[in-house]
Amino acid sequence: MKNRCWRICLIAVAGLITAGGLAQTVPLSERVVAYRIEGAYNPRTHALDATELLTYTNHTGTTLEKFPFHLYLNAFQPKSTWMTEAERTGQRDSATGAGWEDKHFGSNEVKSLEIVGAGDVTKQMKFISPDDGNPDDRTVFEIALPSPLPPNQSVQFKIHFVATFPEVVARTGYKRDFLMAGQWFPKVGVWWNGAWNCHQFHALTEFFADFGTFDVKLTLPSGWNVGASGLQTGAKDNGDGTQTLSFHGEDIHDFAWTADPTTKVVEDSIQFGARTVKIRMLMQPGHMASAPRYLSALKGTMRKFDEWIGPYPYPQITVVDPPHGGGAAGGMEYPTLITADTNWWMPRSLLLPEVVVEHEFGHQYWYGMVATNEFENAWMDEGINQYSEAKVMDSLYGQETSLLRSRLGTASERTTDLLGYANVGDRDPISRPAWLYMDGSSYGGITYSKTALMLLTLESLIGEKAVIHGLHVYFERYKFKHPTPTDFTATMNEAVGQNLDWYWKQAIYGTELLDDRILSATSERLDWYSKEDEKKGTTNYHTQVIVHRRGTFDIPVLLEAKFDDGSTVRESWDGKDRWHKFTWDRKTKLVSASVDPERGYWLDRDPFNNSWSAAADRRATGKLAGYWTLLTQWLEQALSWLA
Amino acid sequence: MNGSVRSSVGLVWRHQRLVWWIFAVNLLLAWLASLPARAALGSVLDHSLESARFVSGFDAAALVLLLSRPDLPVSALASSSAGAAFVFFIYLLFLDGGIFAVFLDDRKLSRAEFFENSGLFFWRMSRLALYSLPFFALLAAAHGGLHGYAGKLSSNAPQERLGFFVNLGGNLLFLLLALFVRLWFDLTQARVVQDNERQLLPTVWRSLKLALRSGKLYAGYVGIALYITMLLAAGLAIWAYLPHRATFASFLVLELVTIKLIASRLWMKAASARWIALLPTQSVAVPLEPPAPERPAQPAEVIEVTDLQPPLD
Numbered sequence: 001m002k003n004r005c006w007r008i009c010l011i012a013v014a015g016l017i018t019a020g021g022l023a024q025t026v027p028l029s030e031r032v033v034a035y036r037i038e039g040a041y042n043p044r045t046h047a048l049d050a051t052e053l054l055t056y057t058n059h060t061g062t063t064l065e066k067f068p069f070h071l072y073l074n075a076f077q078p079k080s081t082w083m084t085e086a087e088r089t090g091q092r093d094s095a096t097g098a099g100w101e102d103k104h105f106g107s108n109e110v111k112s113l114e115i116v117g118a119g120d121v122t123k124q125m126k127f128i129s130p131d132d133g134n135p136d137d138r139t140v141f142e143i144a145l146p147s148p149l150p151p152n153q154s155v156q157f158k159i160h161f162v163a164t165f166p167e168v169v170a171r172t173g174y175k176r177d178f179l180m181a182g183q184w185f186p187k188v189g190v191w192w193n194g195a196w197n198c199h200q201f202h203a204l205t206e207f208f209a210d211f212g213t214f215d216v217k218l219t220l221p222s223g224w225n226v227g228a229s230g231l232q233t234g235a236k237d238n239g240d241g242t243q244t245l246s247f248h249g250e251d252i253h254d255f256a257w258t259a260d261p262t263t264k265v266v267e268d269s270i271q272f273g274a275r276t277v278k279i280r281m282l283m284q285p286g287h288m289a290s291a292p293r294y295l296s297a298l299k300g301t302m303r304k305f306d307e308w309i310g311p312y313p314y315p316q317i318t319v320v321d322p323p324h325g326g327g328a329a330g331g332m333e334y335p336t337l338i339t340a341d342t343n344w345w346m347p348r349s350l351l352l353p354e355v356v357v358e359h360e361f362g363h364q365y366w367y368g369m370v371a372t373n374e375f376e377n378a379w380m381d382e383g384i385n386q387y388s389e390a391k392v393m394d395s396l397y398g399q400e401t402s403l404l405r406s407r408l409g410t411a412s413e414r415t416t417d418l419l420g421y422a423n424v425g426d427r428d429p430i431s432r433p434a435w436l437y438m439d440g441s442s443y444g445g446i447t448y449s450k451t452a453l454m455l456l457t458l459e460s461l462i463g464e465k466a467v468i469h470g471l472h473v474y475f476e477r478y479k480f481k482h483p484t485p486t487d488f489t490a491t492m493n494e495a496v497g498q499n500l501d502w503y504w505k506q507a508i509y510g511t512e513l514l515d516d517r518i519l520s521a522t523s524e525r526l527d528w529y530s531k532e533d534e535k536k537g538t539t540n541y542h543t544q545v546i547v548h549r550r551g552t553f554d555i556p557v558l559l560e561a562k563f564d565d566g567s568t569v570r571e572s573w574d575g576k577d578r579w580h581k582f583t584w585d586r587k588t589k590l591v592s593a594s595v596d597p598e599r600g601y602w603l604d605r606d607p608f609n610n611s612w613s614a615a616a617d618r619r620a621t622g623k624l625a626g627y628w629t630l631l632t633q634w635l636e637q638a639l640s641w642l643a
Numbered sequence: 644m645n646g647s648v649r650s651s652v653g654l655v656w657r658h659q660r661l662v663w664w665i666f667a668v669n670l671l672l673a674w675l676a677s678l679p680a681r682a683a684l685g686s687v688l689d690h691s692l693e694s695a696r697f698v699s700g701f702d703a704a705a706l707v708l709l710l711s712r713p714d715l716p717v718s719a720l721a722s723s724s725a726g727a728a729f730v731f732f733i734y735l736l737f738l739d740g741g742i743f744a745v746f747l748d749d750r751k752l753s754r755a756e757f758f759e760n761s762g763l764f765f766w767r768m769s770r771l772a773l774y775s776l777p778f779f780a781l782l783a784a785a786h787g788g789l790h791g792y793a794g795k796l797s798s799n800a801p802q803e804r805l806g807f808f809v810n811l812g813g814n815l816l817f818l819l820l821a822l823f824v825r826l827w828f829d830l831t832q833a834r835v836v837q838d839n840e841r842q843l844l845p846t847v848w849r850s851l852k853l854a855l856r857s858g859k860l861y862a863g864y865v866g867i868a869l870y871i872t873m874l875l876a877a878g879l880a881i882w883a884y885l886p887h888r889a890t891f892a893s894f895l896v897l898e899l900v901t902i903k904l905i906a907s908r909l910w911m912k913a914a915s916a917r918w919i920a921l922l923p924t925q926s927v928a929v930p931l932e933p934p935a936p937e938r939p940a941q942p943a944e945v946i947e948v949t950d951l952q953p954p955l956d
Contacts, residue, residue: 630898
């Protein structure tokens with residue numbers, strides 16, 4: 001509709017290229033949106049008064065008659081769908097949303113909406129609730145165009161809005177002077193699979209948006225340190241105690257920023273051949289001990305992703321360290337900006353700061369570039385990223401010590417994932433839209449953990465290199481796009497040269513549980529009727545191991561049997577029944593048997609029943625029961641303080 | 644540390660049989676309570692190669708995974724531990740009369756004398772425990788409130804560590820107040836045993852006044868608490884540096900710490916008894932039939948008793 005505006009945008013981008021050499025010479029994405037936002041932040045009211053000029057170019061191939069927009073901050077209102085769900089079944093940060101105070105409420109108020117060239121259409125804004133019909137939810141509104149927008153034409157929306165931030169919740173908001181501004185501006189939905197995709201904000205969902213460019217000018221108090229998606233392109237002291245900072249980002253689908261007067265800026269860089277990526281960390285003064293840890297984990301992660309998946313194409317990555325009490329802003333991903341999490345007493349042996357930085361950087365690939373629909377296919381960003389996290393953390397810190405590595409004990413990413421999944425594995429299929437999960441623990445255990453375990457298990461079926469190669473191909477094919485689950489599975493099948501649909505069907509679309517166990521294992525004399533004593537190496541034994549499929553996940557089984565002459569036998573079962581009997585007639589007795597001897601089937605929810613040894617080893621039981629005894633003794637003494 | 648606290652170390656040492664008996668029952672009850680857990684763990688681990696995760700190392704995530712199994716109902720198993728703790732509490736209440744009799748008299752009581760004293764004072768000790776309960780509950784509630792406040796400070800105060808230090812200070816204050824309440828009721832118990840006192844509430848009140856004037860004894864209690872803390876820290880530090888496979892050595896170290904904890908608590912009781920014993924001297928142990936002649940005052944410490952005032956600080 002507005003070719004003139006499109007040209008203006010092109011000229012603006014070209015100007016930026018010339019001025020700062022900041023932009024890519026060739027767009028990496030199909031730039032559907034171009035946002036120009038100017039706003040002033042009032043730290044006393046925690047509100048941003050802003051004007052947004054959105055240029056939308058219709059690359060859908062179809063004529064568009066209406067446009068839906070997200071107003072995410074309206075989720076933090078009474079009666080909103082987000083709030084209702086958070087109260088009833090919990091949200092991403094806590095089990096339930098109880099304990100809300102007024103300070104937790106936030107809003108996006110549209111003061112005026114104009115379609116450039118067609119006039120003010122504010123009164124035609126219509127709030128819709130496509131997911132649950134909640135009439136009180138105001139996180140999505142729709143506007144009908146006065147005249148339809150044909151393919152390859154543009155339309156401009158000029159929106160005056162006020163974003164009032166809550167005290168930090170769900171990864172956005174303020175804490176004292178700190179502000180993490182996420183999902184703060186009216187954002188247009190995505191035309192995807194032949195329809196608008198613009199879901200309400202739910203307690204368990206994240207986001208979905210189109211790629212484009214962002215030019216943002218923010219006016220804030222002078223002296224505040226600001227971090228943002230994209231790159232800073234200008235700074236102006238307004239002489240009235242405020243400053244105006246300009247940012248430009250391209251080939252990204254969201255723009256987040258943070259401001260804080262007290263943060264310390266730590267800068268570094270990482271080199272990939274001729275490419276340099278600047279690392280900018282905004283650290284809380286009390287968290288400086290974590291800065292080297294963040295940096296080390298970030299660099300290690302970036303190298304692994306570069307090696308395994310593909311290059312990071314942006315010139316900068318910003319890491320935001322939220323302040324104490326602002327943990328709800330931590331552990332979040334935005335394009336080229338991530339939030340970390342630590343505290344002043346974080347033990348070195350507990351790798352939480354590393355895990356968070358690793359995970360959020362991973363999202364630059366699985367969300368940032370491969371921009372899947374986080375509402376409907378949360379596993380495609382969170383789950384695949386969780387798998388990447390396990391791989392990278394294993395690689396950087398050791399498989400058994402990737403989460404905790406103290407003298408007293410260890411913990412691994414993989415076992416922690418198994419822990420999240422083991423008791424919720426059959427509640428929801430991975431493919432379920434995020435807001436339809438039973439509850440937060442099911443969402444976390446399935447979306448994150450099960451997906452990671454699914455890909456780790458796949459390694460055992462087709463090999464680690466094949467899985468990583470498949471992900472690399474998938475990334476290259478779908479970066480700067482919005483792939484579907486079918487795109488993922490088809491690409492993996494093609495990349496590894498196998499039809500794995502039988503596996504995807506169970507793992508992604510089903511709720512089948514994998515739980516194979518050794519039901520019984522015996523070695524009995526073949527000459528049971530003989531009166532002679534057994535002689536090692538002479539007496540013949542009939543050895544029998546029964547593997548029982550307690551779960552319903554059909555998968556080939558490998559059994560390893562060890563005998564008392566030191567020999568080892570490995571045999572397979574196609575797994576197409578409820579049980580299988582392995583038998584041998586040998587002059588040796590069975591010492592031990594284990595299904596999945598390499599421990600590759602991470603989807604098997606109970607690893608303790610996967611093996612059997614003839615000789616009882618009571619050391620573990622003795623140790624754990626000993627600690628149980630000791631704790632009981634101390635409990636006895638604590639109570640006897642009253643005597 | 645005042646004389647009664649110092650000399651009571653020897654008192655505990657001389658009557659260490661008490662320590663061993665208390666420890667034996669402490670261990671026995673705990674062991675019995677752990678049997679269901681031992682059986683449940685054994686059924687999963689004893690024939691599983693996965694048990695190696697707890698032998699050559701300690702996989703904390705695997706432990707949580709293990710304890711989250713439906714066939715290992717932790718809360719049900721823990722209830723037996725809670726039961727054991729209650730039985731041990733009753734056991735100590737029962738022994739209190741005998742223990743104070745021993746410490747007040749500083750002589751080895753016959754088994755019959757000891758248990759007769761225990762039985763004689765059991766109900767009174769139980770009542771005293773009940774009387775002390777509201778004070779401890781009040782302290783616990785106040786501590787909980789302070790803890791919550793410190794949590795809010797940790798989140799909202801501009802200084803990140805403020806909440807931590809408020810919490811730490813609150814814990815210390817709670818400990819000091821709890822020690823005072825314990826001292827108060829230890830003195831009450833000692834007086835009840837010494838005087839065969841049946842009027843408990845007046846004794847509680849009189850003991851409060853004594854406790855408020857027993858500065859050095861209280862300082863001794865604080866010293867003992869400090870000693871317990873250091874002991875615990877040292878024991879745990881040694882345990883932490885033992886190899887994972889050294890299960891028996893770990894057991895020994897931690898049980899040694901446990902014995903010391905028991906001895907330290909008895910040390911407090913002994914100090915209170917000693918302090919009370921410096922009041923007008925009289926025989927404490929209930930004589931057996933036929934009635935024994937009244938024993939002379941114990942000459943363990945020769946003091947001039949000119950009035951009924953205790954050696955207040």
